[in-house]
Amino acid sequence: MVTGVSRPLGARVAARLAADPRIERVVGLDPHEPPPALRADLAEVELIRADPRAAAGAFVDLGAEAVVHMAVSSAPDAQHGGRQAMKEQNVIGTMQLLAAAQAAPALRKLVVRSSTAAYGASFRDPAVFTEDTEPRAVPRGSYARDILDIEGYVRGFRRRRPEVPATVLRFAPFIGSAAHTTLTRLFAQPFVPTVLGRDARLQFVHVDDALEVLHRSVIEDHPGTFNVAGAGVLALSQAVRRAGRIAVPLPEGTLSSVLALARNVGIGEIGLDQIDLFVHGRVVDTAKLVREFGFTPRDTATAFDDFIAAHANGSSVTAARLAAAEQAILDGIRRTRAAVTERAGISEKASAGGDAS
């Protein structure tokens, strides 16, 4: 059973699992109708339109053996009720799903989508987070707070059903040609707002690698919490430059108020989560994932290159143009110097001639 199939990632997970011959039956559970674009993906998936409250009944009827909980949204969606609905879905939805899962005797596996936002953001944080780093303070971003609540419910589930392997996957922000998140929309614009005086270290994970990890965690047994990210780091300024965008640094206070204003009038969806990410950056250690899954996601720079290739039309300062400008300046300097040298040579001769006369 896969929750959250009305969203691209959930739908792709469900489709991928449905294509695997080892899995008999895949059921997608979502309170919303999947958009037409995702219909093709979900051809093999049985859809049940129900919110997690109804999950308890569904569990018993279906005898689900594995639950992949993807119904975790990272940003409020104005079409589906904004922050209220987001919290309802993330926190209350997870609580009810896990309560139902706890009572389902046939359940053999639980996979929950989490995020590296679980580490919070503090100036005293270590540079690299391992799975057992505790957040130093309750984060101010709504998504990060939801993630902490969700992980809390999973801990409760593990305590009550210790025989069911529960996998929590803490994903770095998704990127790739097909990714659509708040962050990718931000990088797709020609101008990217950044925080003045801060240059966060970012890590991404390619969507295809995230799917691979989700797939493996359903097929294989990997109980525990895992960071899922591409190795390596891009500084925010570096990422903006590589994407050929122009960074617009704003002081943190101004940025917060501008974004709050934008949110209130209903445009933009950048929250405190993104500001925290842009101030502090977030880098995780993926050694545990590589060791236990035997799978290495492609590194952050490669994943980001894939994204750039798909969004090349919004870029203004591309590497090719820079190289051309470099060549032009170099040629210009060479030509000027050659001309000056020539003129100096002529005047030298002239003065030599003048002396002689």
Next chain:
Amino acid sequence: MLPGHADFKLPKPAAPVKVNGRRPIPEVPQMNGHPEEPAAAEVAETRDAVDIWDQRVARGLAFLRRRLAGAYEVDDFGFDPELTDAVFQPLLRLLYRDWFRTEVFGIEHLPADGGGLVVGNHSGTVALDALMLSVAIHDRTPAARHLRLLGADLVFRVPFLSELARKSGATVACNPDAERLMSGGQLVGVFPEGFKGIGKRFADRYKLQRFGRGGFVSAALRTGTPIVPVAIVGAEEIYPVLADVKPLARLLGLPYFPVTPTFPWLGPLGLIPLPSKWLIQFCPPIPTAHLTEHADDPMVVYNLADQVRETIQATLLELLEKRPDPFGI
């Protein structure tokens, strides 16, 4: 004929006139015990058929292009080696060589490769000693090693400063970061006195302050990394702190607010450090590989921290005898 062109030659009787801001006669090479600069090679290159200024311009433009296109590498801690080597180090080297006339002893005690924990005394109101130490290590080790400094979290709170620190290889002073760097074979620099060291008054100069809880020792023990104590003389005189205005410091959220003979009286001019003479002495490394299982034993940790402290204090006194005049040549 332009200077810098392949056929350009200096006028025969080489009077020390400035040509393009560079003196034609190389500076006294053996000054302050620094290795001789490859001046001869540079001259030969000028005579070479290739135009040296053309190369320089091309190299500069290529550097700019790489920076603007984001075509460089940053490690997990945000360290940007290209920017550090091309921009930060040359600027700091001016202070290091020409302003403070730094002399370095015992560089052979630093491990040539692999991890190491460099522990120093801290002084000088702003942490210039840490920066000078990193220049000394980069310039004098054969492998041009980078020192990865551990800084107080206050540094990482301040916009701009935090990014400068990260890009030059520093990170927050906490055990996970220190252990990750050391097990990655990096040279880590730590100043256990912290703000107590740099904020102390001029009257207390060269008296080591308390060494915290010795967290640096347990990090070294856990990774089996040798500890290299280092004594730095000279930083105490750059901004002699006469008084510390505690209420003002509390108001500004700083650990101390220094009053020196020039600051805050002369405004920005008061920020110019006094040109004291600097000596840096590396002491023989203390191996820790055999103590790895004692990393959590407070007695072992405390004794080792004390040993490091005593070594630095004794070396400081020795160095002070070598340097009778703080502002001498």
